[in-house]
Amino acid sequence: MPFCSLDFGLHFDPQQVARVLDFFATFILVCSLLVLATERRHVHVRIYALQSLSLAAVAFSVAFFNCERHIFIATALIFISKVIVIPVLLGRLMTRLIPQQPVKPMINIPSSLLFAAVLVLIADYLTRNILSAGHEFELARSVLTDSVGVVLLGLLIMIARKKALTQIIGFLTMENGLFLTGIAITAGMPLIVELGVLFDVLVAAFLMGVLLYRISETFDSIDVEKLTKLKE
């Protein structure tokens, strides 16, 4: 069955392909910034779905342009789990949580965006060494910087917003950053690893959702600030 570019007899300029990948990768980074720039949690879930969609687009492009056929399977699984299942689960969870107040940030929006800018610069600094060493990159070079940035921004989301739901979004953002690294700089990990990682992320998101529900039942709030019983 014809699947990828070579099957159709198409040849693309690698630089053009890299540009396509760059576009989607940058969009993934922008999505993490958007999460930091808003306080409404159902918007967070939608942005996450959008981010996952462009991750799926990256995976599809790698599979299509580079004829890495096993990535097609990964693309389908990313689409099903990250674009459909997890956002739907989180959306249903939100309707069952009681108060619908906006997420009051630990760090306010302007300063968290400032921190985000610093983190992106740090990501650039961290990856510059690797990039300047002149490695043969499978695909796009600057995707590495984007993905390290996404991982760091995910961490910032978890710290800046002390709501349990937003912490889940932060964790999922970090995972997306990792997937981006795995797919774009190495043209996909071995399939069994991709499958295992996806499965783990899905289960982790599910368990976090269940636990979040229990927190809201027990504490009447999903404010992580209230989880302070355990101290020295």
Next chain:
Amino acid sequence: MAQIYDILRDGFSYAVGTLQDVSIFLILLVPLLSAILCGVIGKKRVMERTSVCAAFITALSGMALVSRVVAMPPGTSPVPRLGGLLYADALSAYLVLIICFISLMITLYSLGYIGYEYSIELFGKAKLRQYYFLLNLFVFTMLLAAVANNLGVLWVAVEATTLASAFLVGFYNREESIEAAWKYLIIGSVGITFALFGTVLVYFSALSVFKALGSPGTLNWTDLVNPSIATQMDPHILKLAFIFVLIGYGTKAGLAPMHTWLPDAHSQAPTPISALLSGVLINAAMYGILRFHHLLAASPVGPEFSSNLLLFFGLLSIAVATPFIMVQKDYKRLLAYSSMKHMGIIATGIGLGTPLAIYGALLHILNHALAKAFIFMSAGNLSLKFKTKEIALVKGIAKILPMTSALLLLGTFAIMAVPPFNLFVSEFLILSASFLGGNFLVGSLVLLLVVLAFAGFIFHISHMILGVPIKPLPPGEVNPSSFLPLSILLGLVILLGLYVPGPLHELLQQATKLVKP
């Protein structure tokens, strides 16, 4: 007559050989099947019997695996199984041995402990089913981590340990336990994300080497450490990768400053699970670090970089844990911080890098697992009776639970590495290795902190054992069936303090070479 004897002997050796061959699959399949059975059936007696039988068969298979690995002629390497996904060498066999044995003891202990709490209706039948299902699953994930050859599968297994045990930590559904489970799940998952990033970076640096040799890329550890691959990998990327891996798996191993989940999870989980977390899980995470340590040592980076990092984080963990041991108010947290201290000692031993120190550190892993399971079980019997974890509310155990108080005292001496108990031997090996290697500062620092922790520990425990009970409780043990695993563990704790049996010594020597080539 002689013929029958020959046939029997041949049959026996054939059976042993077959068992050895399939042991690597058995140790994975049996706990998994047992978990499914427990999840499906849900009758108390059936679940208990299934779990004990499964733990016993797994332990036997683990022994078979160890005997296969030890008996291998020197120079030959074990054959990877399942397309290179699974593999067992001396280091993984050693970890398998620890996991199998401790989980057998824990399963035996669970019968009495969880059975008692069920009988006083602390939780219902659904919870009981959840407990045995997750317990078996938890053991399965740890064993998978031990025999994984593919570094990606290793990561999947270590992340799965968090997922399987998170609801065991939050088992009692109280405010504190939910908080502990949330922290454990979030910190564990985020931490381990960094380890995946490190793994991806390793794959990235190996991929170009594989491409240059014209072979497809793989994450199989056996292929990566192959000199033709390892020596060609980019040192900059490997260094960055190791830092990420150390943060990731170090979070689960309880190394400071990523340890914050550890005392909470250990104090809130049911005691058998605390013992399993403390005695086995954190070792499995340390094992992940050791695999990457070996990889770095075989690459152009050399062993110094990762050794120094391990040494630093090891010493930091001991230094952070000691003050918390001294001022602790909760006795399960006390034991948790002691685990952190011992992980610090193990990391220090690996970081020192001489064969003697590595041997001592590996022996310390086993010794700590045995002693910590022992003292956690004794403390569990205590908490069943007193229904509190606060040190200040427990007094006069000697009058109410004479047997448990004796065991707790023995456990205290064992965990504080007093001779003739086993931890003394391994701690002594590590310390003497540090002095022999000229690391006087490291040796004296460890010695000082260990003595401080000892003083704090014995202070707390003696206050609990002696004195007049605050509330008049009727004397008498509530969990008598726990004395079977407790006496087995006590026997081993003393035995290993007197000498290291030959086969174990052989296994340790082979494993030492695998930590640092």
